[in-house]
Amino acid sequence: MRALVLATTLALSAPAFAQDAAEEIVWPLPEISDDFSALPEPVQAKRQALIEAARTGDIEHLRPIIEAQDTPPNVSFGNPDDPLASLKDASEDDEGRQILGLLLDLFDQPYAFYPDSGGQTHYIWPYLAEIDPNALSPEQQVDAYRLLDSEQIAELQKMGAWYYWRIVISESGNWSAFVAGD
Numbered sequence: 001m002r003a004l005v006l007a008t009t010l011a012l013s014a015p016a017f018a019q020d021a022a023e024e025i026v027w028p029l030p031e032i033s034d035d036f037s038a039l040p041e042p043v044q045a046k047r048q049a050l051i052e053a054a055r056t057g058d059i060e061h062l063r064p065i066i067e068a069q070d071t072p073p074n075v076s077f078g079n080p081d082d083p084l085a086s087l088k089d090a091s092e093d094d095e096g097r098q099i100l101g102l103l104l105d106l107f108d109q110p111y112a113f114y115p116d117s118g119g120q121t122h123y124i125w126p127y128l129a130e131i132d133p134n135a136l137s138p139e140q141q142v143d144a145y146r147l148l149d150s151e152q153i154a155e156l157q158k159m160g161a162w163y164y165w166r167i168v169i170s171e172s173g174n175w176s177a178f179v180a181g182d
Helices: 002-013 041-055 059-067 083-090 097-107 138-147 150-159
Strands: 031-033 111-115 121-125 165-170 175-180
Touching: 041 059, 041 097, 041 165, 059 083, 059 097, 083 097, 083 175, 097 138, 097 165, 138 150
Parallel strands: none
Antiparallel strands: 031 111, 111 121, 121 165, 165 175
8 A cells, every 4th residue: 555655646746766776766855844935936826726716615616727727636546537526526525615625724734845857846735745654743743633633643654654635736836636545
Protein backbone atom coordinates (compact mmCIF):
# COMPACT_ATOMS: atom_id res chain seq x y z
CA MET A 1 0.00 0.00 0.00
CA ARG A 2 2.88 2.41 0.83
CA ALA A 3 4.22 1.91 -2.70
CA LEU A 4 0.81 2.83 -4.12
CA VAL A 5 0.64 5.99 -1.99
CA LEU A 6 4.17 6.98 -3.00
CA ALA A 7 3.47 6.29 -6.66
CA THR A 8 0.28 8.33 -6.48
CA THR A 9 2.06 11.20 -4.79
CA LEU A 10 4.71 11.08 -7.50
CA ALA A 11 2.10 11.04 -10.25
CA LEU A 12 0.12 13.89 -8.70
CA SER A 13 2.89 16.24 -7.78
CA ALA A 14 5.62 14.83 -10.04
CA PRO A 15 8.53 15.86 -7.79
CA ALA A 16 12.07 15.89 -9.04
CA PHE A 17 14.12 13.03 -7.74
CA ALA A 18 17.67 11.76 -7.99
CA GLN A 19 19.00 8.25 -8.15
CA ASP A 20 22.24 7.21 -6.53
CA ALA A 21 24.57 4.44 -7.70
CA ALA A 22 22.41 1.83 -5.97
CA GLU A 23 19.37 3.09 -7.97
CA GLU A 24 17.49 4.10 -4.82
CA ILE A 25 15.01 6.89 -5.28
CA VAL A 26 15.84 9.92 -3.18
CA TRP A 27 12.70 12.00 -2.59
CA PRO A 28 13.25 15.74 -2.38
CA LEU A 29 12.45 17.57 0.81
CA PRO A 30 9.73 20.13 0.18
CA GLU A 31 9.90 23.69 1.33
CA ILE A 32 7.05 24.63 3.66
CA SER A 33 5.44 28.03 4.08
CA ASP A 34 2.40 29.68 5.56
CA ASP A 35 3.04 32.94 3.69
CA PHE A 36 0.23 32.98 1.14
CA SER A 37 1.49 36.30 -0.23
CA ALA A 38 4.68 34.49 -1.33
CA LEU A 39 2.70 32.23 -3.68
CA PRO A 40 3.08 33.01 -7.39
CA GLU A 41 0.20 35.18 -8.62
CA PRO A 42 -1.43 32.39 -10.69
CA VAL A 43 -1.41 30.11 -7.61
CA GLN A 44 -2.81 32.86 -5.40
CA ALA A 45 -5.55 33.53 -7.95
CA LYS A 46 -6.53 29.86 -8.29
CA ARG A 47 -6.48 29.34 -4.50
CA GLN A 48 -8.68 32.41 -4.01
CA ALA A 49 -11.11 31.34 -6.75
CA LEU A 50 -11.44 27.90 -5.15
CA ILE A 51 -11.98 29.42 -1.71
CA GLU A 52 -14.67 31.77 -3.02
CA ALA A 53 -16.41 28.92 -4.84
CA ALA A 54 -16.30 26.69 -1.75
CA ARG A 55 -17.73 29.43 0.47
CA THR A 56 -20.90 29.55 -1.66
CA GLY A 57 -21.89 26.11 -0.36
CA ASP A 58 -22.67 25.00 -3.92
CA ILE A 59 -20.18 22.52 -5.39
CA GLU A 60 -21.29 23.55 -8.90
CA HIS A 61 -19.41 26.83 -8.37
CA LEU A 62 -16.23 24.78 -8.89
CA ARG A 63 -17.34 23.82 -12.42
CA PRO A 64 -16.33 27.10 -14.16
CA ILE A 65 -12.89 26.84 -12.54
CA ILE A 66 -12.52 23.29 -13.84
CA GLU A 67 -13.84 24.13 -17.31
CA ALA A 68 -11.46 27.09 -17.64
CA GLN A 69 -8.49 24.71 -17.49
CA ASP A 70 -7.09 22.61 -20.32
CA THR A 71 -7.40 19.50 -18.14
CA PRO A 72 -9.61 18.93 -15.10
CA PRO A 73 -8.03 18.22 -11.72
CA ASN A 74 -7.53 14.61 -10.75
CA VAL A 75 -10.14 13.89 -8.07
CA SER A 76 -9.96 10.10 -7.98
CA PHE A 77 -8.09 7.13 -9.34
CA GLY A 78 -8.88 6.80 -13.02
CA ASN A 79 -9.77 10.49 -13.51
CA PRO A 80 -13.58 10.27 -13.64
CA ASP A 81 -15.37 12.06 -16.48
CA ASP A 82 -17.22 14.39 -14.09
CA PRO A 83 -14.92 15.52 -11.28
CA LEU A 84 -17.73 17.26 -9.41
CA ALA A 85 -19.96 14.19 -9.44
CA SER A 86 -17.04 12.21 -8.06
CA LEU A 87 -16.37 14.77 -5.32
CA LYS A 88 -20.08 14.87 -4.48
CA ASP A 89 -20.10 11.07 -4.19
CA ALA A 90 -17.09 11.25 -1.86
CA SER A 91 -18.77 13.87 0.32
CA GLU A 92 -20.38 12.91 3.62
CA ASP A 93 -23.53 14.75 2.55
CA ASP A 94 -25.57 14.61 -0.66
CA GLU A 95 -24.75 18.16 -1.76
CA GLY A 96 -20.93 18.10 -1.57
CA ARG A 97 -20.80 20.64 1.24
CA GLN A 98 -18.55 18.49 3.42
CA ILE A 99 -16.02 18.40 0.55
CA LEU A 100 -16.25 22.18 0.18
CA GLY A 101 -15.61 22.56 3.92
CA LEU A 102 -12.67 20.22 3.61
CA LEU A 103 -11.25 22.25 0.73
CA LEU A 104 -11.40 25.36 2.93
CA ASP A 105 -9.77 23.54 5.85
CA LEU A 106 -6.92 22.32 3.62
CA PHE A 107 -6.30 25.82 2.26
CA ASP A 108 -6.07 27.15 5.82
CA GLN A 109 -2.99 24.98 6.37
CA PRO A 110 0.57 25.88 5.38
CA TYR A 111 1.64 24.52 2.00
CA ALA A 112 4.59 22.53 0.70
CA PHE A 113 6.30 23.16 -2.61
CA TYR A 114 9.12 21.93 -4.81
CA PRO A 115 9.84 21.59 -8.52
CA ASP A 116 8.91 18.51 -10.51
CA SER A 117 11.31 16.73 -12.84
CA GLY A 118 10.46 19.27 -15.58
CA GLY A 119 11.29 22.21 -13.33
CA GLN A 120 7.72 23.43 -12.67
CA THR A 121 6.92 24.03 -9.01
CA HIS A 122 3.86 22.43 -7.44
CA TYR A 123 2.12 23.74 -4.33
CA ILE A 124 0.50 21.15 -2.05
CA TRP A 125 -2.07 21.68 0.72
CA PRO A 126 -1.77 20.60 3.40
CA TYR A 127 2.00 20.54 3.70
CA LEU A 128 1.48 17.48 5.91
CA ALA A 129 0.90 15.44 2.75
CA GLU A 130 4.63 15.76 2.05
CA ILE A 131 5.93 14.87 5.52
CA ASP A 132 6.51 11.48 7.12
CA PRO A 133 3.59 11.15 9.57
CA ASN A 134 5.90 9.37 12.01
CA ALA A 135 8.24 12.38 12.17
CA LEU A 136 5.79 15.20 12.91
CA SER A 137 6.91 17.89 15.32
CA PRO A 138 4.49 18.87 18.11
CA GLU A 139 3.36 21.88 16.03
CA GLN A 140 2.79 19.67 12.98
CA GLN A 141 0.83 17.22 15.13
CA VAL A 142 -1.49 20.08 16.10
CA ASP A 143 -2.00 20.85 12.38
CA ALA A 144 -2.75 17.17 11.75
CA TYR A 145 -5.35 17.16 14.53
CA ARG A 146 -7.05 20.12 12.86
CA LEU A 147 -7.83 17.77 9.93
CA LEU A 148 -7.89 14.27 11.38
CA ASP A 149 -8.87 12.40 14.53
CA SER A 150 -6.44 10.26 16.53
CA GLU A 151 -7.48 7.02 14.79
CA GLN A 152 -6.82 8.53 11.35
CA ILE A 153 -3.43 9.86 12.44
CA ALA A 154 -2.53 6.43 13.86
CA GLU A 155 -3.48 4.85 10.51
CA LEU A 156 -1.28 7.33 8.63
CA GLN A 157 1.60 6.52 10.96
CA LYS A 158 1.02 2.78 10.50
CA MET A 159 1.10 3.21 6.72
CA GLY A 160 4.03 5.62 6.91
CA ALA A 161 2.46 7.99 4.40
CA TRP A 162 -0.28 10.58 3.98
CA TYR A 163 -3.38 9.16 2.31
CA TYR A 164 -5.85 11.84 3.34
CA TRP A 165 -7.09 14.66 1.09
CA ARG A 166 -4.66 17.05 -0.57
CA ILE A 167 -4.83 19.82 -3.15
CA VAL A 168 -2.14 20.45 -5.78
CA ILE A 169 -1.79 23.61 -7.86
CA SER A 170 1.08 24.14 -10.29
CA GLU A 171 3.01 27.42 -10.46
CA SER A 172 1.11 28.24 -13.67
CA GLY A 173 -2.15 28.15 -11.70
CA ASN A 174 -3.36 24.78 -12.98
CA TRP A 175 -5.43 23.01 -10.32
CA SER A 176 -4.06 19.53 -10.92
CA ALA A 177 -5.44 17.48 -8.00
CA PHE A 178 -7.90 17.29 -5.13
CA VAL A 179 -7.55 13.69 -4.03
CA ALA A 180 -7.35 11.32 -1.10
CA GLY A 181 -5.24 8.19 -0.93
CA ASP A 182 -5.98 6.90 -4.44
